[in-house]
Amino acid sequence: MAEDTWEDARDRICARRAAEALIVDVAGFEGPLDLMLALARSQKLDLREISVLALAEQYLAFIARARSLRLELAADYLVMAAWLAWLKSRLLLPDPADTGPSGAELAERLALQLARLEAMREAAARLMARDRLGREIFARGLPEGIAVHRRVRVSATLLELLEAYARIRTRDAFRPYALDRDAVFTMEQALEHLRGLVGHAADWAALEAFLPEGWSDGPGRRRSATAATFAAALELAREGHIEIRQREGFAPIQIRRKPR
Amino acid sequence: MSGAADDGTGTSPPMFDPPALPEQERMVEAILFASAEPLRLSELAARMPRGSDPAEALRRLARHYEGRGVRLVRVGEAWAFRTAPDLGFLLRREAVETRRLSRAAIETLAIIAYHQPVTRAEIEEIRGVSMSRGTVDQLLDLGWIRFGQRKLAPGRPVTYVTTEGFLDHFGLASARDLPGLAELRAAGLLGPAPSGAADGPGDPDTPDAAPEGQGDMFDD
C-alpha cells in the first residue's frame, strides 16, 4: 500500500474536521432552520436547487449523531427531524391517493424558505457593511442648535411611552398580595355577627344558617363568609360559649349554645 | 374663505416678497448646517420667510456641495449635511463607539427593512426562531424601527417599519434604495411566506396566516 501522501493526510484531516464541525454544539445554531441552512450551503450556492432529499438525510444523520453523543437536543430540532423523515417518505413513495400538497411541493417550499433566510442574512451583512453615520459618515460635530417652537423642549420617546404603559398595567401583577376587601368577610366581622346570634341557638343548627345576610350569593363571597364564620365558631368554642359537632366527614358542621 | 385681507393663517399672501433664491439657498445652508438632525422640507419652510421655496433652494444647494468634503443628503423626507464617505478614514477620531448589535438584532433589522411592514410572526417565520426579548427594544431604542399600521389579518397584529433615523444611519435616501432590493424581489424572496414548509408535522394544511391586502410599501 502506498504510503500516505501529503494530500491523503490532508484529506483525512479535512474529513475529520468536517465531521467534527458537524458535531458542533447544536447551541451554535439558532434553531433547526439555521442548522438546515448551514447543511444546505455545503450542497449548492443556489439554495433553490438543492436536493431536499439529501438535505433531509443530512439533517437526520446530524440529529442521530448528536443523539448518540447524548447532546441535549431542543424539542424543535426533533420536531423538524420528524417532519423531515415524513417528508422524505413522501418524496420517495408518493401516495397518489393523498390530496394534500405533494412531497415535491413541500420540498420546494422548504428550499424557498431557506433561500429567504439566506437572502436576509446577506442583506443584513450588506446593510451593516454600508458607510454608516458615526463610523464613516459624520454629522455636524458642533451643532448650533435649532430653536424649536418652545423654549423648553420636552423629550419623550415611544419606548418610554410603551414602558410607562406596561409598568402601569402590570403593576397589579407585582404588588404585594392583598385581598380584594369587598369580597372578604373578616373573622372580626364574623365573630361580632356570631356573638349576636348564638345566644338564641339553644339547639344544634348548621353553621351555614349563621352566614350573614347577602353573603350566600357568589361562590367567592360565600366561601369567605363560611371560612370566617367557621373560624369565629372555633374561637367562640375555645372561649366556652358554644359547642361544635360534625357527625362524619363532610357532614354539615353544627353549632349550639353551650348549655349551662 | 375671505379674500385678500387675511389674518395670518398660512394661506395669506406674503406681506413682503420672499428673498431672492441665492439668499434662500444661504438660509437653507445655515439652518441645515446648524442642525445635527435631518430636517424636513416643512421644518425648513417654517423657519424661512413666507413664500420661500426651500425645495428649489435645496436643489441649488445640493449642486453647490457636489464633490465637496461635506454633502447634502436626503434622508427620507428630510435633508442633512453629512461628510463625504470617502473621507471617513480621516474622521475615525470622531467616531463614537456604538453598542455592538447581536446577530439576531441585525437580522431582525434587515427583515424589517426589506419586508416592511412586517409582523412579529412573519419575522419569526423567516428566521425560524422566536424573537428574543431585547431585540425589538434595542432597535426601538436606537430609533431605527417604529410601529406601522396594524395588519389586515386575524388578530390585527402590529407591524414594524423602519424610520428616518435608520435611513440616516445607513446613508439611504429612502427604503427603496436598500441594496439588492430589486434583485430580491425579482427572485421572489420578498413575497409572502411560503406556507407549509416549516409548519411542521402538525398540520401541513394549516391555512396561511394570510398576508392578504396589506399595503406593502414597495408596491407601486
Next chain:
Amino acid sequence: MSGAADDGTGTSPPMFDPPALPEQERMVEAILFASAEPLRLSELAARMPRGSDPAEALRRLARHYEGRGVRLVRVGEAWAFRTAPDLGFLLRREAVETRRLSRAAIETLAIIAYHQPVTRAEIEEIRGVSMSRGTVDQLLDLGWIRFGQRKLAPGRPVTYVTTEGFLDHFGLASARDLPGLAELRAAGLLGPAPSGAADGPGDPDTPDAAPEGQGDMFDD
C-alpha cells in the same frame, strides 16, 4: 523649521506626495464639520496625510465659503464653521433646553393614548393616584393631548384625547397602532408574565438561540 533631509520626527519628507490642494481643502472641510470643537492648525495637520498644507487649505476653504450661509471663523488659535451672523434670526439659539417628561406625565400620556377618550377619574383609577393640575397642563401645553367630547355620564366630565402632534412626535400613524399588552409582552417590553401566564418559563437573560419559546415556530 529644518531643511531637507531629516530623521523621521514628523517633518520627514513624505513617502508619498500629499494630496492635491482641492483634495486637502475637502479634507479640512470634512474634519472641521465633524469636529466637536474648533481645531488648531497643528491638530488639522496631525489628521491629514503627511506633507499636507492645512494653512493653505484653510485659506482656500475660507474663500469658498465667503458670502455663503456658513462661514469659516477663527476662534482664538483654532478654526470652526459657524452660520453666518446675519442669519442668526433663523436659528433662534435661545431654545433647546431638553427636559425629560416626568414619570407622572408619561404615564398619564400613555393612559390617554391607550384609553382615549378618557376622563380624569378614569386616569386616576388606572394610575391609582390623583392627577395633578400641572401634569395635564404640561401635556396640553406640549400639544400632545386636547379635550375630547364630554362623556355621557353623571356630571358630564370632560375627556382627554391625543393629538396629531402626539402621533407626529412618537412617529405613529394612528393611536390604534400602539401595541397591545400581549404584543408588548411578546416584544419583550414587559417583564415576564407574573405567573403561569401564556409565555412560559421566561428567563429574561436567556440569550437568543436558547430553547426559550421552543417550538414557537410551529405554533402560529
